[in-house]
Amino acid sequence: MTDEELHRHLVGRQGSRRELNTPVLVIDRDALDRNxxxxxxxxxxQGLALRPHAKTHKSADVARRQIAAGAVGQCCAKIGEAEALAAEGIGGLLLTSPVVSVPAxxxxxxxxxxxxxxxxxxxHPDNARAIxxxxAARAGAPLTVLIDVDPGIHRTGVASPDxxxxxxxxxxxxxxxxxGGVQFYCGMQQHITDYADRAAAMADRAAYLRTVLAALTDAGGAPRIVSGGGTGTxxxxxxxxxxxxxxxxxxxxMDDQYxxxxxxxxxxxxxxxxxxxxxxxxxxxxxxxATVDAGLKAMATDAGPPRIxxxxxxxxxxxxxxxxxxxxIGGGPMRLADAVTLAAPHCDPTVNLYDHYHLVSGNDLVDIWPVTARGRSR
Structure with missing residues (x-):
């Protein structure tokens, strides 16, 4: 049975969170809206536009809430995510990873x-020409592109100002x-634990970015958009x-990594x-x-075990x-069917394991949302 079949009748019922079939992915709606x-x-x-990354939530419903609060659109890691969100009417999409193959x-x-x-x-110039x-073959409107600048991780991005x-x-x-400008996402710096160390690392990367922006400006390519930043920085x-x-x-x-x-x-x-x-x-x-019904298939494990x-x-x-x-292990005595709530250790890949979010307010189930772009990894 689907989540809708199992749980839709519980929406709006007082205390219905405790009647959910588990394991189940839950959003605290009130905390979400405050975040x-x-x-x-x-x-x-700060006078900055906000284009949140949808690879975290993969949800048209979350995207709508972010845009209603002032976001200019959404970032997407893969074209499949962008297609799924676009089909739900979400605009202002920025693909943050290269689109290179002929079918893509x-x-x-x-x-x-x-x-x-x-x-x-x-x-890469060859990618620019192919896109x-x-x-042009579709005689469509020009596509806005950003030059991806490598911040030092050597994953993607141009390697120098030249x-x-x-x-x-x-x-x-x-x-x-x-x-349109440039993208400069410093992924390695996001999880530096100490704030001062993270700030020093970003100051170093900013000095490099300034050399790239100066070279582009001198060549007539002063960027309109400089997109980057993350929750950590x-x-x-x-x-x-x-x-x-x-x-x-x-x-x-706000997963445990952050x-x-x-x-x-x-x-x-x-x-x-x-x-x-x-x-x-x-x-x-x-x-x-006490053994619970949530194991390796219920959450991403790259960040270790979850907090209780x-x-x-x-x-x-x-x-x-x-x-x-x-x-x-440890703690107080437990009884069969006792409820346990776990924090997601790493949110993005955990979300990708589920078909639906179950929104709760306190102990009440208030809605069920699809994970719109679940599995859209290509």
Whole structure:
């Protein structure tokens, strides 16, 4: 049975969260809305546009809330995510990863014809020419492109100011493309735990970006858009005087990876945990341990085991016990069918394991949302 079939009748019923079939992916709607409002207010106060990264939530419903709060659109890691959101009427989409293969470029050209404000990034002249040819073949409106600048991770992006200028000159001569500026996403810096160390790392990267922007400006390519930043560095990014828009995404859910970082100079946490997994005790036969129905298939494991948000008793810790089960070690005695709530250790890949979000307010199920772009990894 689908989530809708299992749970739609519970929406609006008092205390219905405890009747959900588990494991289940849960959003605290009130915390989500507060997170969205806080980041929107921050960006507005700093004079920056906000284009949150949808790879975090993959949800047209979350995207609509972000845009209603002031976001100019959404970032998408893959063209499949962009297609899924565009089909739901979400505009202002920025593809942050290269679109290179022939079939993917054909999809990009088709998407450009039906998605208002579409932008893509690229880092190679051959890719620029291939995309331009596909756009021109459809006689469509020019596609806005950003030059992806490598921040030092060597994953994607042009490798020097000179190669940035060379790519700009190619783009400038292709009528099917419209040069918009640059992307500079410092992924390695997002999870540096100490705020001062993170700020120093970003200051170093900003000095390099200034050389790229200066070279582009001298060549006639002063960027209209400088897109980048993330949840871990957004407070720092806003002080650098370089970015025009922020791509922060994880702030909507605040997984444990970001909670391990001091997001402000004062060390306070401006965003709340809004994404969680509800589970249930299925066995209590071993002393000092209770087995729950959420294991390796219920959450991403690259960030380690989850925090226990509710249930289990003080001092309990979670350990994985296989694909389908986990265990609470220590804490208080548990009974069969007791509810347990776990924090998502890493939100993006955890979300991709589920078909639906279950929105709750307190202990009440208030809505069910599809994970619109689940599995759209190509």
């Amino acid at each position: 969205i409002a806080r980041m929107a207010a921050f960006a507005m106060a 470029i054909e999809r990009l050209a088709a998407l450009n014809a039906r998605s208002e404000g579409l932008i893509c990034t690229l880092d 331009a040819a596909a756009i 190669t940035a200028v060379a790519l700009f000159e190619v783009i400038r001569d292709l009528p099917a493309l419209s040069y 957004h407070r720092i990014d806003a002080t650098l005087g370089l970015f025009t828009e922020l791509q922060a995404g994880s702030y909507v859910f 909670r391990a970082c001091a997001l402000t100079e004062e060390g306070d946490m401006p965003y709340e945990t809004a994404l969680m997994i509800d589970a249930r005790v299925v066995s209590v036969n071993a002393p000092g341990m 948000l509710a249930g289990g008793g003080e001092g309990a810790r979670f350990v994985f016990m296989g694909d389908e089960q986990g265990a609470l």
